[in-house]
Amino acid sequence: MSLQGNSSTLINTKVQMFVVLYYLICITYTTPKENCKWRTPIEVQTKIPDADSLEIQYQKGVIHLCDTGIKNVPNKYILPVFERPGEKKVDKGNIKLPVIDFAEMQGPNRSQVVKSLAKACEEFGFFQVINHGIPHDILHELEDVVRRFFEMPFEERAKFMSTDMRAPVRYGTSFNQNKDGVFCWRDFLKLTCHPLSEVLPSWPSSPVDFRQAMLLYSKQTNMMFQTLMNAVLESLGLDSTTENDDEEDILKQCEEGSQLMVANCYPSCPEPDLTLGMPPHSDYGFLTLLLQGKAEGLQIQHKGKWLIVKPLANSFVVNVGDHLEIFSNGRYKSVLHRVLVNSARTRISVASLHSLSFSTTVRPSPKLINEENPRRYKDTDFASFMEYVSSCEPKEKNFLESRKLTC
Numbered sequence: 201m202s203l204q205g206n207s208s209t210l211i212n213t214k215v216q217m218f219v220v221l222y223y224l225i226c227i228t229y230t231t232p233k234e235n236c237k238w239r240t241p242i243e244v245q246t247k248i249p250d251a252d253s254l255e256i257q258y259q260k261g262v263i264h265l266c267d268t269g270i271k272n273v274p275n276k277y278i279l280p281v282f283e284r285p286g287e288k289k290v291d292k293g294n295i296k297l298p299v300i301d302f303a304e305m306q307g308p309n310r311s312q313v314v315k316s317l318a319k320a321c322e323e324f325g326f327f328q329v330i331n332h333g334i335p336h337d338i339l340h341e342l343e344d345v346v347r348r349f350f351e352m353p354f355e356e357r358a359k360f361m362s363t364d365m366r367a368p369v370r371y372g373t374s375f376n377q378n379k380d381g382v383f384c385w386r387d388f389l390k391l392t393c394h395p396l397s398e399v400l401p402s403w404p405s406s407p408v409d410f411r412q413a414m415l416l417y418s419k420q421t422n423m424m425f426q427t428l429m430n431a432v433l434e435s436l437g438l439d440s441t442t443e444n445d446d447e448e449d450i451l452k453q454c455e456e457g458s459q460l461m462v463a464n465c466y467p468s469c470p471e472p473d474l475t476l477g478m479p480p481h482s483d484y485g486f487l488t489l490l491l492q493g494k495a496e497g498l499q500i501q502h503k504g505k506w507l508i509v510k511p512l513a514n515s516f517v518v519n520v521g522d523h524l525e526i527f528s529n530g531r532y533k534s535v536l537h538r539v540l541v542n543s544a545r546t547r548i549s550v551a552s553l554h555s556l557s558f559s560t561t562v563r564p565s566p567k568l569i570n571e572e573n574p575r576r577y578k579d580t581d582f583a584s585f586m587e588y589v590s591s592c593e594p595k596e597k598n599f600l601e602s603r604k605l606t607c
């Protein structure tokens with residue numbers, strides 16, 4: 201950089217001064233041994249970072265960032281004031297989600313449970329599932345192996361980094377790191393689960409028990425999804441016992457459908473009020489099954505307020521996705537949710553997103569359309585969804601909004 205007095209040099213000098221100032225603040229406040237409460241730092245910065253090297257660092261993810269010994273949230277992660285969590289007092293409460301007893305749903309009280317399911321999907325778009333029957337060992341092993349995956353050195357995790365949104369295995373950071381202006385405080389690993397025999401060899405083989413644990417878990421959640429979908433169809437008044445009708449088809453399409461597992465890691469954050477683990481979004485599929493462990497962080501938007509979903513032991517949080525909103529012609533709504541981070545500990549969650557296959561069109565069920573309730577959504581498919589998320593910064597329910605018909 202030259203020191204001649206034109207305006208770009210002046211800007212460059214200002215940038216330099218800012219970087220030096222930033223660096224001085226970092227070294228003043230950073231004691232390498234006590235930065236990220238989860239792990240000890242592997243790398244301490246020794247030279248002044250310029251804007252490009254900072255950008256490269258952010259692309260490596262937030263676990264890596266914590267490992268460098270930061271004590272403050274860098275600007276890249278600081279949300280505009282009105283988007284920060286906890287700005288409004290009303291956003292500080294908890295929500296008691298409807299509880300669906302999975303075992304009871306398959307017993308003599310099924311019709312009662314199916315009614316509660318309908319109410320939950322209409323009024324909340326979310327519910328908690330208890331008595332799901334997935335063995336405790338499988339869940340415990342899954343949580344453990346996912347934690348060990350995120351604890352591996354950056355180079356191991358980085359093998360799965362890809363800018364291709366369609367890659368069957370993808371490690372990344374933020375929401376969409378290619379597009380996000382402000383980054384969120386999350387690293388993730390996404391695993392496509394279909395067709396299993398084809399994708400399995402590309403799943404991480406380290407830690408050694410990773411694949412097996414993920415495989416068992418994906419099979420269990422897929423079975424749970426099929427059973428829940430059956431009940432959801434019944435709750436919409438679509439009886440799946442009639443042969444060869446649309447509902448048979450949709451159940452079959454679900455069986456052959458897509459499943460995406462997303463393991464999320466939200467490291468403890470020095471200034472949790474300035475950023476989010478995930479921005480407000482809805483999920484694209486029919487249903488998402490979420491294992492959120494013991495650490496709270498998930499908030500859903502309900503009646504205009506952001507409310508915390510308190511973790512319930514041995515349960516799953518399940519939510520309606522955009523495709524179910526479309527299929528139900530708007531009777532069930534995919535609800536906005538976001539994730540808060542905290543300064544006390546790292547939070548890990550695993551979401552399993554289920555829908556039809558990538559090539560199948562999702563459209564409102566013809567049986568849910570009539571004169572009083574005209575068709576509200578255009579046909580949609582994964583290709584258009586992927587195109588949408590690859591080409592813009594996904595915000596709130598923008599994709600679904602783009603599928604709405606103006607009737």
Ligand SMILES: O=C(O)CCC(=O)C(=O)O
Nearest residue numbers: 462464492498539549551
């Ligand atoms: O981590 C959570 O609690 C929510 C994760 C989530 O919303 C997602 O993966 O889509």
Ligand SMILES: [Fe+2]
Nearest residue numbers: 481482483537
């Ligand atoms: Fe989500």
